[in-house]
Amino acid sequence: MTTIDATRTDSPQALTDRKTIIRVVASSFIGNTIEFYDFLVYGLAAALVFGKLFFPNSTPLAAVLASFATFGVGFVARPLGGIFFGHLGDTVGRKTTLVITLVGMGTATALIGLLPTYEQVGVLAPVLLVVLRFLQGFAVGGEWGGAMLMVVENAPANRRGFLSSWPQTGGFSGQLLATGAFALVNLLPEHDIITWGWRLPFLASAVLVVFGLYLRAKLDETAVFKDTKAHATPKEEKRAPFFEVLRHSWGSLILIMLLRFAESVPFFLVTVFAVSYATGQLGVDKQTLLNVIMVTCIIAFPMHGLFGAISDKVGRRPVYIFGAIMAAISAFPFFYLLQTGNFLLITLGYVMLINVAHNSINAVQPAFFTELFGAKVRYSGASIGHQMGAIVAGGATPFVAKALSAADNNGWTLVAAYVVCGALVAAIAAYFGPETSKRVLTDEH
DSSP: OOEEEOOOOOOGGGGOOHHHHHHHHHHHHHHHHHHHHHHHHHHHHHHHTHHHHHOTTSOHHHHHHHHHHHHHHHHHHHHHHHHHHHHHHHHTOHHHHHHHHHHHHHHHHHHHTTOOOHHHHTTHHHHHHHHHHHHHHHHHHHHHHHHHHHHHTTSOGGGHHHHHHHHHTHHHHHHHHHHHHHHHHTTSOHHHHHHTGGGHHHHTHHHHHHHHHHHHTTOOOOHHHHHHHHTOOHHHHHSOHHHHHHHHOHHHHHHHHHHTHHHHHHHHIIIIIHHHHHHHTSOOOHHHHHHHHHHHHHHHHHHHHHHHHHHHHHOHHHHHHHHHHHHHHHHHHHHHHHTTOOHHHHHHHHIIIIIIIIHHHHHHHHHHHHHTSOGGGHHHHHHHHHHHHIIIIIITHHHHHHHHHHHTTSOSHHHHHHHHHHHHHHHHHHHHSOEEEEOOTTOOO
């Protein structure tokens, strides 16, 4: 157990004014919202309609597994995007990179909404779906790291956890929008949903992108990035951030991957797998489950602010360990409550696993992960670590959960055990990881 500490207080970030910080937080929040909206709209469509539209000749189980596999393709692309856009962010600038990732995400998502189905063009349909899913994930791979850096590198040192926790709620505002979009689509007749209704949430992404670009056009590069570029030597300018991360910060990459198990597994379990499992195996009404998810998303906003502020007082590690242990404790009760079919009891399960366990972890990740790296490689390090963790802990979750359920005769015991194991791995990793809350962001070590 080590501590990253520094006592210097003349960081360039201290010069950032309040108006700029508010604009940066708002811009990062919108970008993260769009990121998760795009990804989760796909996840919901994979659970509800993609099996019928793009894999109609498969058995019901195989169709669901195939649609979830395409969900995972986006996660495979994310580390590659993290490497590419991380390099741009560390060499060219945070702002320019974030504009590119935003346009890329929105374009790929809108094009998915225009795809022909298997019935119309045969095997070309799932091939195009996989390609666009890959491009979507590639753009997302560079979005999170940059958006979080903009906040962390502009925030006062004693408020980094609190301020960066708000953009992180973009996962829930995105979920709220995605779930709300499908709730509206679900009001249509079944035939209309299958033929054209499912396309609307994807096409709506274009509207969000225009708004996000408007906000980002008003941003400037962070003072930390400017300071780093101003003091970089010619030799340092030639170094590739990706290889610098592998050479000097590989331990931090592994740490982030392990830490993400307590966050990504529960989140994608309840937002993707649980939707399919509850409606398909337990007979829970689709609208009931969508309403529960929407309530959970609303509660997530104050919970993030609370845990982010606590991490500024007591440190990132204690909050992370608390959340991981709560995830392990909540996994089995979640499924017991889910199978009741009762709105209030299901909501209680979601609050335990998501609003208490997941939110406490998710709130501190932006500050915790970015503080692990020096300024010259921070975009690359945070992006690559976050996205590599997304593959192992996030993208595989719906597929693994479905496979475990099938191996358990459509039960949920093995799925719950999977959550417990992942949460405990993250808790141990956090315990032995460094405390980063006192780090001066212009320091390289």
